Amino acid sequence: MSHDTAHALEHDTSTGLDNRKLAIWTFIGSECLFFASLISTYLVYRGKSLVGPFPHEAWTSPAGRHFDPILEIKLVTVGTALLLFSSLFVVIGLNGAQRGNRGQLLAGLGATIVCGIFFVGMQVYEFTHFVHEGLKLQTNLFGASFFTLTGFHGTHVTIGVIWLSTVFILALRGKLPPKKALNLEMAALYWHFVDVVWIVIFPVVYLMK
Amino acid sequence: MATTAVDHAHSHAAAHGPPSGLWSWITTVDHKRIGILYGATAFVFFLMGGIEALLLRIQLGRPDNTFLSPELYNQLFTMHGTTMIFLAVMPLSAMFFNFFIPLLIGARDVAFPRLNAFSYWVFLLGGLFLNAGFLFGAAPNQGWFGYANLTSNQYSPGLNVDFWMLGLQILGIASLAAGVNFFVTVLNMRAPGMKLMRMPMFVWMSFITQVLILLAFPVITVALILLMFNRFFGTHFFVPTGGGDPLLWQHLFWIFGHPEVYILILPSFGIVSEILPVFSRKPLFGYAAMVFSGSFIAFLGFGVWSHHMFATGMGPIADTVFSLSTMLIAIPTGVKIFNWIGTIWGGSVQLRTPMYFALGFIAMFIMGGLSGVMHASPPADLQQTDTYFVVAHFHYVLFGGSIFALTGGAYYWWPKMFGRMLDETLGKVHFWLMLIGFNLTFFPMHIVGLLGMPRRVYTYPAGLGFEAYNQVETAGAFLLLLAFSVFIVNVLKTWRKPADAPADPWNGATLEWSIPSPPQEFNFGEVPTVHSRDPLWEEKRERGGQLPEPARVSGAGIHMPNPSFWPVLAACGVTAVFISLMMLPKLGPIGVVAAVLLLFVSVFNWAFEPA
Numbered sequence: 001m002s003h004d005t006a007h008a009l010e011h012d013t014s015t016g017l018d019n020r021k022l023a024i025w026t027f028i029g030s031e032c033l034f035f036a037s038l039i040s041t042y043l044v045y046r047g048k049s050l051v052g053p054f055p056h057e058a059w060t061s062p063a064g065r066h067f068d069p070i071l072e073i074k075l076v077t078v079g080t081a082l083l084l085f086s087s088l089f090v091v092i093g094l095n096g097a098q099r100g101n102r103g104q105l106l107a108g109l110g111a112t113i114v115c116g117i118f119f120v121g122m123q124v125y126e127f128t129h130f131v132h133e134g135l136k137l138q139t140n141l142f143g144a145s146f147f148t149l150t151g152f153h154g155t156h157v158t159i160g161v162i163w164l165s166t167v168f169i170l171a172l173r174g175k176l177p178p179k180k181a182l183n184l185e186m187a188a189l190y191w192h193f194v195d196v197v198w199i200v201i202f203p204v205v206y207l208m209k
Numbered sequence: 210m211a212t213t214a215v216d217h218a219h220s221h222a223a224a225h226g227p228p229s230g231l232w233s234w235i236t237t238v239d240h241k242r243i244g245i246l247y248g249a250t251a252f253v254f255f256l257m258g259g260i261e262a263l264l265l266r267i268q269l270g271r272p273d274n275t276f277l278s279p280e281l282y283n284q285l286f287t288m289h290g291t292t293m294i295f296l297a298v299m300p301l302s303a304m305f306f307n308f309f310i311p312l313l314i315g316a317r318d319v320a321f322p323r324l325n326a327f328s329y330w331v332f333l334l335g336g337l338f339l340n341a342g343f344l345f346g347a348a349p350n351q352g353w354f355g356y357a358n359l360t361s362n363q364y365s366p367g368l369n370v371d372f373w374m375l376g377l378q379i380l381g382i383a384s385l386a387a388g389v390n391f392f393v394t395v396l397n398m399r400a401p402g403m404k405l406m407r408m409p410m411f412v413w414m415s416f417i418t419q420v421l422i423l424l425a426f427p428v429i430t431v432a433l434i435l436l437m438f439n440r441f442f443g444t445h446f447f448v449p450t451g452g453g454d455p456l457l458w459q460h461l462f463w464i465f466g467h468p469e470v471y472i473l474i475l476p477s478f479g480i481v482s483e484i485l486p487v488f489s490r491k492p493l494f495g496y497a498a499m500v501f502s503g504s505f506i507a508f509l510g511f512g513v514w515s516h517h518m519f520a521t522g523m524g525p526i527a528d529t530v531f532s533l534s535t536m537l538i539a540i541p542t543g544v545k546i547f548n549w550i551g552t553i554w555g556g557s558v559q560l561r562t563p564m565y566f567a568l569g570f571i572a573m574f575i576m577g578g579l580s581g582v583m584h585a586s587p588p589a590d591l592q593q594t595d596t597y598f599v600v601a602h603f604h605y606v607l608f609g610g611s612i613f614a615l616t617g618g619a620y621y622w623w624p625k626m627f628g629r630m631l632d633e634t635l636g637k638v639h640f641w642l643m644l645i646g647f648n649l650t651f652f653p654m655h656i657v658g659l660l661g662m663p664r665r666v667y668t669y670p671a672g673l674g675f676e677a678y679n680q681v682e683t684a685g686a687f688l689l690l691l692a693f694s695v696f697i698v699n700v701l702k703t704w705r706k707p708a709d710a711p712a713d714p715w716n717g718a719t720l721e722w723s724i725p726s727p728p729q730e731f732n733f734g735e736v737p738t739v740h741s742r743d744p745l746w747e748e749k750r751e752r753g754g755q756l757p758e759p760a761r762v763s764g765a766g767i768h769m770p771n772p773s774f775w776p777v778l779a780a781c782g783v784t785a786v787f788i789s790l791m792m793l794p795k796l797g798p799i800g801v802v803a804a805v806l807l808l809f810v811s812v813f814n815w816a817f818e819p820a
Binding site for chain 2: 041
């Protein structure tokens, strides 16, 4: 794996950090600006929708149809909790990988992946529900900025699930010994980042009225 | 192990000279070869952008001209700007990052050699995609800034804007991948003793450039995504009829766009800071001040974006804040200019071709900087905005600045890259033609701009007093064509001579001059240990002034990364994703799924391939 490349250059790295770990941190730094731009766009367009449905207020269309506030805060709170716990599980899994505790590694990593899948499932349900209710990407500025922001976050979660699952299969096959725990640590760092972004998105979108 | 055979084959190659042939270039992960690929590709794009500019100048050579239609004129000025920024100056800088950052810090390659190859191929395919619009008669025509409303489906129904927004998105991926790579390379791959404050100034300025790329490109990525949603899926992000705000585009674009200006100029600052000390026989004056002023410029670069938007009427407070922060940038830039002059001051100056270009850079860049401070003032800017005065300003910094420095860098590092010295006489002819042609082309633009000639308009009526200036400008543009023709003749002439350049033709101070020209595949037979800022000068002093010509060594036993074709395939995957998005109405989601699959398969095979 590319791990070998890092050490092909005979002397250790100047900072002592593995190249790949530093690269993930760098990438995360760059991603901060990506989500900052999406969140800013959401905030700039908050309350600027010309027509409903709205996130926090009821709305009656000119045709006389009544819309309740569309956000399902309880459902998403459960999803949020799952995502937060998954960050704990991935730490447990990584600790297992570093200490060579196979049971702990598989359990922790497996729980992380299950939480991730449930979160994505929650979001798929939420999106489908909104479309049925009459809120599409094109409906209003809320729809556009909501689907774009949470959709790109959901895509990140999905990529994280695929990445963690790949590492899980490696671990199952016994290809994740302690000296290769960095393979999991990189995915874990990315996973924490995706989680942290949601900690910002959740209050901004669902709690702020 | 499955890798043994490959390793064996590879060390064999290392011992008997580099592999050759087309396939070896397609699968190469050698930073030097990738650097040459960047340089060659970018130079072709530079010529295309130059020809586009010449066509514009022919059209403007006389009033009421009909040489170009307004539609074609719009496409040409849009593609000229987009090409020069994203396909010429940035990748020409990337050529120097690739070839010289590892050499200057004493490394054998970059941190991620395959990612490096990926960046190049994505850049090449993105550049081709962007230009493919010409084949459909639908090249981008809305200006390189892509202001909202102009880019909406209502006002730009054709494919023109699609080629632009998707092409830029592809190029952004190349820049971000390279940004991560070089950020890690500079921090992690330095030779023993190469502390941060001993790094050559070119490495420092390139490092700061990577930080700017990493923080600025995600913003344009989001802006382009929002634009794509508007055009493909009918959202109203910048569309007033749906409640959207066209100014949000301008904010997002310039939060990227102003740091982008420093992405274009900081590597050039670095190149000039390498050339001046060598040809003045003096260490760089005020090294630490140079590092900190460069960092400060980059930091301030994120706080000045709205000076591009004074004309939108942001109100007195925003105008004042952005005006002051913009003027503040003149201070660290001034520090740099005085330090360059301080470097030359009292030195035993050797007027070789690279030095000509470095000196030309200082003079031209000062002029561009001064006109920049002029439109930092909102009332002055309101007079100058959208006129040729602004065109004059940014050509003085990007041509008089970046292109002069990049050309100087080419003359300076050519012997190291190819083992051949470029001809000095032709080099000086190139310089004088370029300096005179440049000033003839762009200086009169200050005057016609203040006389009120608007930019981005395909013609002008007779009798407004613009004619003579425009004739001079067009003549100057042809002089620039001649200047670069001389450069091409110089390159061709040099190519026919034997590759016999010495390792250290200029009495250089930095590590790249300690190894043979051109360097061997593994760069350094033995990784050097660094004790000072000018390691080679120090070594020469200790050994009485001269060093023996370094011998070519066998390199057996040095493990270098294996060639790989997954980066090329992954780059094709990335491009296919964007092509499939464009074909969405025709192919449906099947195309997107296939493209994403190609990308995933390539990335997986890449990740599990022995390096």
